Amino acid sequence: xxxxxxxAEQNLLHTYNRFQLVIDHGEGNCIFDTDGKEYLDFFSGIxxxxxxxxxxxFADAVKAQVDKITxxxxxxxxxxxxxxxxxxxxxSQMDKxxxxxxxxxxVEGALKAALKYAYNKDKxxxxxxxxxxxxxxxxxxxALAVTGKAAYREAFEPLISKVNFANINxxxxxxxxxxxxxxxxxxxxxQGEGGxxxxxxxxxxxxxxxxxxxxxxxxxxxxxxxxxRTGYMFAWQKYxxxxxxxxxxxxxxxxIPVGAFLLSGRVAExxxxxxxxxxxxxxxxxASTAVSTxxxxxxxxxxxxxxxxxxxxxxxxxDELKDRHSCVLGRRGAGFMQGLILSVKPGDVVNKGLEKGIxxxxxxxxxxxxxxxxxxxxxEIDKMYExxxxxxxxxxxx
Ligand SMILES: *Cc1c(COP(=O)(O)O)cnc(C)c1O
Numbered sequence: 001x002x003x004x005x006x007x008a009e010q011n012l013l014h015t016y017n018r019f020q021l022v023i024d025h026g027e028g029n030c031i032f033d034t035d036g037k038e039y040l041d042f043f044s045g046i047x048x049x050x051x052x053x054x055x056x057x058f059a060d061a062v063k064a065q066v067d068k069i070t071x072x073x074x075x076x077x078x079x080x081x082x083x084x085x086x087x088x089x090x091x092s093q094m095d096k097x098x099x100x101x102x103x104x105x106x107v108e109g110a111l112k113a114a115l116k117y118a119y120n121k122d123k124x125x126x127x128x129x130x131x132x133x134x135x136x137x138x139x140x141x142x143a144l145a146v147t148g149k150a151a152y153r154e155a156f157e158p159l160i161s162k163v164n165f166a167n168i169n170x171x172x173x174x175x176x177x178x179x180x181x182x183x184x185x186x187x188x189x190x191q192g193e194g195g196x197x198x199x200x201x202x203x204x205x206x207x208x209x210x211x212x213x214x215x216x217x218x219x220x221x222x223x224x225x226x227x228x229r230t231g232y233m234f235a236w237q238k239y240x241x242x243x244x245x246x247x248x249x250x251x252x253x254x255x256i257p258v259g260a261f262l263l264s265g266r267v268a269e270x271x272x273x274x275x276x277x278x279x280x281x282x283x284x285x286x287a288s289t290a291v292s293t294x295x296x297x298x299x300x301x302x303x304x305x306x307x308x309x310x311x312x313x314x315x316x317x318x319d320e321l322k323d324r325h326s327c328v329l330g331r332r333g334a335g336f337m338q339g340l341i342l343s344v345k346p347g348d349v350v351n352k353g354l355e356k357g358i359x360x361x362x363x364x365x366x367x368x369x370x371x372x373x374x375x376x377x378x379x380e381i382d383k384m385y386e387x388x389x390x391x392x393x394x395x396x397x398x
Contacts, residue, residue, distance in 0.1 A: 001022040027054050028053060029041055029375060029380050039354070039357050039359045040383055040384060042358060042360050043359040043371055044251075045255065046224075046371065047229060047251055047337070047371040048253075049251070049254060049255060050373060051294065051297055051375060053373075055254070055297065058254055058290070061290075062293070065289040070285060073284075074279065074282065074283065080288035080292055081288045083288065084287075084291040084292040084295075087292055087295040087296070088248075091234075091295060092262050094246060094262035094264060095263060095264055095265040096262065097260050097262045098263075099282045100260060100282045101257050101279065103138050103143075103247065107142065108142045108143055110219050110245045110246075110247050111146070111186070112272065114219060114244075114267075114271070115127060115183060115184075118184075120271065126181055127183035128163070128164060128183065129145075129146060129160075130164050130165075130178065130185045131163055131164070131166075131186050132148050134148050134194030134195055135186075135194055136152075136193030136194050137186065137221055141156065145163050146163055146186050148194065162181070164177045168197055170203075174207060174210070182216050184218075184219055185207055185219065187219075187220065188224065189225050189226075189230075190337055192223075192371075193364075196337065197332065204236065204239050208241040211244070217244045218243045218244045218245075219244065219247070220234075220243035221246075222235060222246055222248050226251070227248065227298075228304040228374050230307070230334040230336075230337060231304055231305075232304055234248075235334065243264075244263065246262045247261045247262075248260045251294070251374075252290075253290040253291055253294065256290035257287065258283075258288075258290060307374050308335070310336075311335050311336065313378055313381060317381055317382070317385045318331050318338055321340065321385065325395070325396050327344045328342060328343075329366075339363055339367040339368065341367055342368055346362040346363075346366060346367055346368040347362055349388075349395065350362055352391045352394070353387065353391060357387065358383075358384060358387045370384075
């Protein structure tokens with residue numbers, strides 16, 4: 001593995017401190033390095049492999065599309081694009097969709113749509129956006145501007161103007177920032193990167209109502225928490241609220257890079273029009289086939305129901321870990337998006353996990369994040385429990 005790592009580091013721009021592992025392939029709910037070592041996957045490529053590895057139906061569909069044509073540009077229609085758009089608007093209960101290549105691009109599009117919606121109303125350019133502290137929306141300049149972690153933003157400012165940060169689950173902190181220039185409120189329904197903070201129902205309802213009253217565009221970023229991760233196709237669907245714009249990516253293509261932003265009819269009708277927004281690759285037939293097949297598999301295998309059914313077991317085992325180990329201070333999460341709050345460095349636990357054959361990740365400063373494929377069952381959860389139980393015992397004394 002060392003040769004590969006050396007070669008990569010010689011040529012890649014060093015923007016990541018990667019694990020010292022060279023991954024070779026995936027199988028079921030595990031990945032394997034080039035030495036043949038197996039790792040139980042509670043990471044799923046940062047929440048990308050909702051369906052796990054080696055789903056035959058998915059692989060066959062993607063391979064067949066590679067042989068046909070992978071790209072045509074948005075000058076043309078394709079059948080996979082029409083199918084993917086119809087299926088995604090149906091499961092999301094949204095009206096219109098724009099396909100992107102990533103989550104950050106989906107956020108960019110969502111922000112542009114909200115800005116254009118406001119511009120159409122008063123023809124002014126001084127609109128403001130409210131975002132949340134601890135949020136993460138991506139690394140491009142627009143998405144970065146609404147990301148609630150100063151360290152990610154500072155070297156690149158000024159970004160897009162007039163973004164104000166409120167606290168999730170503190171409605172007054174949002175209300176205080178609203179004025180007649182506010183054009184959008186953006187948040188993750190469950191904050192991922194920032195530390196696994198689920199927005200609570202009361203907060204979501206109040207923000208949703210406020211947005212309706214003031215004609216503010218309510219944007220929910222479902223890039224990480226969407227696509228069945230919380231036991232619902234989209235996390236907001238549990239709460240009887242509905243965003244005006246929603247973003248999606250990560251698990252949408254099960255490893256094929258694709259994202260999307262979706263709009264309500266009201267916003268779609270008065271925002272981006274031909275010429276306002278575009279992409280060369282976005283929604284190409286390869287990506288669209290991936291989306292369309294992923295959504296078929298979700299429906300046929302009732303993946304969201306599986307997550308809902310298994311979640312209480314996952315939560316109870318994590319709570320056992322919390323009760324057994326003094327270095328675990330608490331648990332937060334929704335569905336298969338869970339965080340253990342630690343008194344020790346979560347990165348150290350992740351590193352120990354690699355030694356012992358499990359892949360985990362961190363969130364915020366003190367959270368061990370678990371994002372397993374949505375296909376795991378009780379057996380994998382028990383295996384995770386056994387490994388983590390032994391690792392955490394080593395950290396209890398620290
Ligand atoms: C990962 C993530 C993004 C950015 O997605 P990329 O595909 O990395 O650009 C945006 N929002 C949320 C909530 C994310 O978790």
